[in-house]
Amino acid sequence: MRDLHVKNKRQAPQNRVKKAPKQRKPINWRPILTWLSRGIGGAALVGALVFGSVQLYRLVSRTTFLCLETIEVSQLTRLSRSEIVALAGVKPGDAMLGIKLKEIAEELSKNPWIEKVQVQRFFPHTLSIRLAERTPRAVANVGCLYYVDTKGELFKPLMEGDQLDYPLITGLSEQDVQSDPNGSKEALKDALALIDSLKAGRVFSLEDVSEIHYDKGYGFTLFTMQGGVPVKLGNGGFSDKLARLGNIYRDLKPQMQALDYIDLDYSDKIIVKKA
Known part of the structure; x- marks a missing residue:
């Protein structure tokens, strides 16, 4: 009696449906480039304005019609006018726009005889220093x-x-x-x-x-x-x-x-x- 050995045939694999790959949309670079160009242009414009302002300030401050000519100092008892002007650190010919009023007031306040100080600038040529001395x-x-x-x-x-x-x-x-x-x-x-x-x-x-x-x-x-x-x-x-x-x-x-x-x-x- 023969042993019958039946070899089963392998079933053919089912065909899978392959999905079609998604197509990527092309990047629209135009708005990005437009934004970048505007940003760079704006920054360049701001830089140019700042540079121009600085140069204009320097030019104007050097012009003779905005230079210090008169230094007014209020009447004093203890201190002399020359002492006050020396402490203020200003002199005729200085640029009016370059005078730093707060720094002058702070420097004058260091003198123990000075109780109060007010420094004002009057264009085009005058600096006023008003003081109250201690008694x-x-x-x-x-x-x-x-x-x-x-x-x-x-x-x-x-x-x-x-x-x-x-x-x-x-x-x-x-x-x-x-x-x-x-x-x-x-x-x-x-x-x-x-x-x-x-x-x-x-x-x-x-x-x-x-x-x-x-x-x-x-x-x-x-x-x-x-x-x-x-x-x-x-x-x-x-x-x-x-x-x-x-x-x-x-x-x-x-x-x-x-x-x-x-x-x-x-x-x-x-x-x-x-x-």
């Missing part, structure tokens, strides 16, 4: 001598040649000024108020005082020109206290060398302590 009211010893202005601010250390003919305020230290600037300023303002009261005195006045001493815990003590006698005032009410002293000062004056102190820090009496 010293007293000298304060805070480790070194400083001028005190009308606002109670220390504004300038005294140098050789500076005038000393001002009331002397003592008692504040450099550390006090640094650690408590507001409190120190208020103390100096109170000292100036005391100076005003002394100036108004007819019998006992500023000329009778050699030193105004401030103590943070107590207040103010004056030292007399004659004999260096302490006159205790404390805080506030200076006019009334000094007026009471004025009532007896003529009688006390011949005895000043024998006095230890005068205490005015009361509302209804004066204590005179003999040495």
Whole structure:
């Protein structure tokens, strides 16, 4: 018996339908090129305008009809006109458009005598510099001598040649000024108020005082020109206290060398302590 071995025929693979490849649309370069050309053209135009503006500025600034001819400086007490012009760093012939007003004002403000400054330009030829100078009211010893202005601010250390003919305020230290600037300023303002009261005195006045001493815990003590006698005032009410002293000062004056102190820090009496 024969073994029959039947070999199955392989089935023919089914034919697959091939998809047609997608056709790519051609890129339309025209709008892109147009945009690029406009951008490049715009940038070139801006560059040309900037370059032209710079060149025009340089040309105009060099023209004689926009050059500085007149420098006006307000009336001064402490400083001279030549000092101000030198600090401003300008001179006739400078280009008006090239003058930097803010920089001039900042440079002038560095001078301690200058409190306020205004710099203006008036075409075609004028520069105006208006200043407000500080006025010293007293000298304060805070480790070194400083001028005190009308606002109670220390504004300038005294140098050789500076005038000393001002009331002397003592008692504040450099550390006090640094650690408590507001409190120190208020103390100096109170000292100036005391100076005003002394100036108004007819019998006992500023000329009778050699030193105004401030103590943070107590207040103010004056030292007399004659004999260096302490006159205790404390805080506030200076006019009334000094007026009471004025009532007896003529009688006390011949005895000043024998006095230890005068205490005015009361509302209804004066204590005179003999040495």
